[in-house]
Amino acid sequence: MLLLLRRVVAPGLRQACRLKSTPARLCVRACCTNDPLQPRRSSFTSSGGDSSTRRWRVVGTLLGLGAALACHDQQCRASQESPRRYTREEVKSHSSPETGVWVTLGCEVFDITEFVDIHPGGASKLMLAAGGPLEPFWALYAVHNQPHVREMLAEYKIGELSPEDKAPSTLKTSDPYVDDPTRHSALKVNTQRPFNAEPPPELLTESYITPNPIFFTRNHLPVPNVDPDTYRLHVAGPPGGQALCLSLDDLYQFPRHEVTVTLQCAGNRRSEMSQFKEVRGLEWSLGAISTARWAGARLCDVLAQAGHQLCETEAHVCFEGLDSDPTGTPYGASIPLARAMDPEAEVLLAYEMNGQPLPRDHGFPVRVVVPGVVGARHVKWLGKVSVEPEESFSHWQRRDYKGFSPSVDWDTVDFDSAPSIQELPVQSAITQPKEGETIEAGEVTVRGYAWSGGGRAVVRVDVSLDGGLTWQVAELEGEEQRARKAWAWRLWHLQVPLPAGKKELNIVCKAVDDSYNVQPDTVAPIWNLRGVLNNAWHRVHVHVTP
Numbered sequence: 001m002l003l004l005l006r007r008v009v010a011p012g013l014r015q016a017c018r019l020k021s022t023p024a025r026l027c028v029r030a031c032c033t034n035d036p037l038q039p040r041r042s043s044f045t046s047s048g049g050d051s052s053t054r055r056w057r058v059v060g061t062l063l064g065l066g067a068a069l070a071c072h073d074q075q076c077r078a079s080q081e082s083p084r085r086y087t088r089e090e091v092k093s094h095s096s097p098e099t100g101v102w103v104t105l106g107c108e109v110f111d112i113t114e115f116v117d118i119h120p121g122g123a124s125k126l127m128l129a130a131g132g133p134l135e136p137f138w139a140l141y142a143v144h145n146q147p148h149v150r151e152m153l154a155e156y157k158i159g160e161l162s163p164e165d166k167a168p169s170t171l172k173t174s175d176p177y178v179d180d181p182t183r184h185s186a187l188k189v190n191t192q193r194p195f196n197a198e199p200p201p202e203l204l205t206e207s208y209i210t211p212n213p214i215f216f217t218r219n220h221l222p223v224p225n226v227d228p229d230t231y232r233l234h235v236a237g238p239p240g241g242q243a244l245c246l247s248l249d250d251l252y253q254f255p256r257h258e259v260t261v262t263l264q265c266a267g268n269r270r271s272e273m274s275q276f277k278e279v280r281g282l283e284w285s286l287g288a289i290s291t292a293r294w295a296g297a298r299l300c301d302v303l304a305q306a307g308h309q310l311c312e313t314e315a316h317v318c319f320e321g322l323d324s325d326p327t328g329t330p331y332g333a334s335i336p337l338a339r340a341m342d343p344e345a346e347v348l349l350a351y352e353m354n355g356q357p358l359p360r361d362h363g364f365p366v367r368v369v370v371p372g373v374v375g376a377r378h379v380k381w382l383g384k385v386s387v388e389p390e391e392s393f394s395h396w397q398r399r400d401y402k403g404f405s406p407s408v409d410w411d412t413v414d415f416d417s418a419p420s421i422q423e424l425p426v427q428s429a430i431t432q433p434k435e436g437e438t439i440e441a442g443e444v445t446v447r448g449y450a451w452s453g454g455g456r457a458v459v460r461v462d463v464s465l466d467g468g469l470t471w472q473v474a475e476l477e478g479e480e481q482r483a484r485k486a487w488a489w490r491l492w493h494l495q496v497p498l499p500a501g502k503k504e505l506n507i508v509c510k511a512v513d514d515s516y517n518v519q520p521d522t523v524a525p526i527w528n529l530r531g532v533l534n535n536a537w538h539r540v541h542v543h544v545t546p
Contacts, residue, residue, distance in 0.1 A: 084159030091161075095131030102158075105134045110156040122395060128326055137326065148280075176222040181360040184213040190282045194219040195361070198287030201431040205449050205491050208478055209260070210290035212354055217361045218265050218288065220331050220396065221323040224381050228365045233349070236386035241307020248365055251351060254297035254305075259346045262451050262489045263375045264289040266401050266421050269429065269538070270531035276523045279531030280410075286429040286538065289451070291488050294369045296350035299385075300341045308387050310341050318392040319368050319379035330384075332394030333377045335370055335422065337387055344485065346371050349382065371487035372455045374421045376401045391420060406527045413529060421532065424453035426519060428461055428492075428511035429538040438543040444505070446474070446494045448538070452513035457486035460512040463494045467506035468521065468537065472496060474509070483514065498544060507540045 086102075086109050094102035094111070101113045112126070119126040129137050138144050177193045187197035198204075199214040210216075228248055235244035244250075265288035267281050274283065299317070315337035320330045339345045348369040351358060358364040363380030370377050376396060391397055402418040428450035433439055444465070450458040458481070461474040474494040481490065498505075510519040520526055523536045 083157075085162045086159050087162050087165045092131040101127070101130045103129050103132065103134050104161060105138075105153065107161045108157055109159045109161060110153060111158045112153075112156050115152075115156060120399065122399075179225050180223045183217070183361070186214055187217070188285065188287065190284065194221055195223070196282050198284060199290070201286060201429075201434055204287050204290070205431045205447055208291065208488075208491060209354060210292060212292070212356065212359050212362070215290040215292060215353075215359075215362060216263075216265070216288050218375060219323075219361065221325060223360055224322045224324075225360070226322060226365055226381060231365050233366060233382060234384045235302060235306045236384070237306045238308050238387065244302070244306050246302070248351065251297050251302075251349060251366065254301050256295060257298045257346065257348060258293060258295045259348065259369070259371060259487060260291065260293045261369055261371045261487045262289060262291040263369075263378060264424055264427065264451065264453075265375045266424070266532040267530075267534075268427070269534040272536070272538075273523050273527055273531045273534045277527055279527075279529060281531045286431070288375075289427075289449070289489070292353050293355065294348055294350040295352035295355075296348040296366070296369070298343065299347040299349055299368070300343050300345075302349060302385070303341060303387070308337075308341070310338065314389065316388055316391045318384075318386050318388050319377075319382060320384040320394075321379050322381040322383040330394075331379065331396060332392045333379050333397050334388070334392035334394075335373065335377050339370070339373075346485070346487070371485075372423055372453050374401065374424050374453070377422065400530070401532065402530070403533045404528045404530075406525065409529060422453075425533060425535045426450075426452040426456070426458070426511050426513045426517045427535045428458075428509050428519065430507060430509050430540045433507070433540060433542050435540050436542070438545055439505075440545050441498055441502070443495065443497050446496075446507055446509070447492070448474075448509055449489045449491055450476075450509075450511035451489035452486070452511070452517065455484045455486050456513040456515050456517070457481035457483060458490045458511050459514050461490075461492045462510050462512070464508040465496070465498075465505045467539075468508050486514075502544050503546075504544060505542050507542065508537050510537050 088104075091102045091104055091109055094100045097113065097116070100111055101116055103110050103112055116123045116126055134144075177195075180195060183189075183195065183197065186200060186203060188200055190196040190198070196218055198216040199210070203214055204210070231248055233244075233246040233251065235246065237243040265284060267284045268288035269284060269286050270279060270281050271283045271285050273279055303317070316334040317337055317340040318332065318334040320332045322330065324330045335347070340347050349366055350363070350369045351366050353359065353362055358367060363378075363382070366382045367380040368378050368382055397420055399415050401421045402415055403421065404413060404418055428448060430446060430448040432445065432447040446463055448461070450461050452458055458476065461476065462471045463474050464471050472494060474492040477491045477493065481488075510521075512518050519535050519537055521537050523534060526533060526536060
């Protein structure tokens with residue numbers, strides 16, 4: 001009996017030491033087949049009876065207590081070591097808000113019912129995976145495969161697939177990116193799927209016009225393979241007007257217009273912003289910007305032929321691309337009708353880039369080019385144009401590419417409270433020398449680019465070698481820019497002797513446009529949770545050899 005007590009009660013008492021109790025009562029969860037969750041009370045007091053009875057009551061109590069605690073301890077270990085198992089059929093049966101929304105990733109099972117309505121990409125896209133695997137959709141939206149997303153998903157884990165049910169899903173999925181074009185090896189890749197890449201700084205400002213193969217690439221979805229012979233652009237007409245269905249040959253009949261335009265992603269230089277405080281988005285360096293000579297039909301001419309004209313009420317021109325997600329939802333964006341209809345704004349339906357047909361990565365056969373406006377509105381692989389009373393309802397117009405106060409986080413953000421980014425602020429960056437480079441004493445040449453949105457011309461670039469204590473004016477290269485139509489960047493350089501004995505330089509640049517807008521000195525006051533609109537002074541630290 002003593003041996004039995006030792007074996008059963010001792011482990012339970014050790015467990016009891018880890019439980020909170022009160023002097024009058026000790027409650028434990030008993031292992032009872034009838035009601036395993038019902039608390040049972042055990043008491044060491046007795047209202048009467050002989051000492052033998054009392055002793056056996058104590059023994060019985062200790063036996064019950066020890067068994068209960070040992071059983072509870074075993075259950076805890078079992079729950080830690082053996083997660084709940086589910087079959088794929090069980091997961092498949094949870095595919096709606098009524099039944100709960102379950103998904104799998106690998107052999108793990110997640111109940112994401114509570115997350116569906118707050119999914120940043122919208123509930124409809126997440127529901128595509130309801131009751132099945134996430135892998136086919138993460139193959140399409142590879143940006144999800146990041147540590148913070150996996151940590152968030154882990155909070156919703158409820159178990160694992162049964163060992164005999166871990167075979168790959170029978171869902172037939174093909175690689176949506178298998179037909180993407182070949183890219184230049186010099187590009188610095190941020191993501192492969194979808195493909196997003198930028199040229200290295202040393203190549204970015206080698207020439208005023210960026211060569212097509214190293215022009216920065218920003219894709220949100222797989223690149224469509226469009227047959228130019230069957231391509232049609234659909235332009236919705238106004239009431240009383242006519243809808244147009246234009247082939248490439250039809251577009252060629254409109255007056256040809258050429259314009260040199262710099263495109264910049266809203267997230268250019270995001271990596272510097274994330275060094276200050278974490279943001280979400282592609283870690284662009286300073287190369288999410290490039291310049292090309294574009295040719296095509298003016299949007300205002302095409303809209304006029306469809307019967308559109310300026311109106312007194314607010315209106316927007318909405319664009320839809322031929323790139324789409326699994327729901328068939330295309331990439332979309334919009335610009336104000338007033339800009340689209342203004343011949344001086346030079347908005348193009350472009351079919352040539354630097355004298356060649358558009359490369360596939362850059363919108364073949366037709367894309368929108370909106371001079372002076374953020375790259376997100378330059379819709380590629382253009383399939384449809386319409387004039388609407390409101391801006392595009394696309395996710396990328398309404399739920400992305402907006403700026404917020406540094407005080408706003410992902411728990412408090414309200415995308416409806418902020419306007420969509422159109423024109424970008426004044427910008428400049430140093431492309432030579434590179435961060436951390438070692439240069440020889442004597443003389444240094446600093447090179448870079450400068451640009452401002454809305455057609456505002458860059459009138460000056462200031463450069464400092466001592467972190468902003470003293471400044472020198474850089475030389476702007478190329479021709480003077482047209483006022484209010486300065487659609488392209490200015491390259492600049494500064495060649496100066498180095499002070500004797502200098503062992504390191506903290507090089508800084510800042511640009512000024514013709515409205516005397518100037519860049520802020522640090523990221524802190526312009527930080528935002530999406531890491532967009534970073535135009536703080538660009539800084540490069542270099543070493544000097546004796």
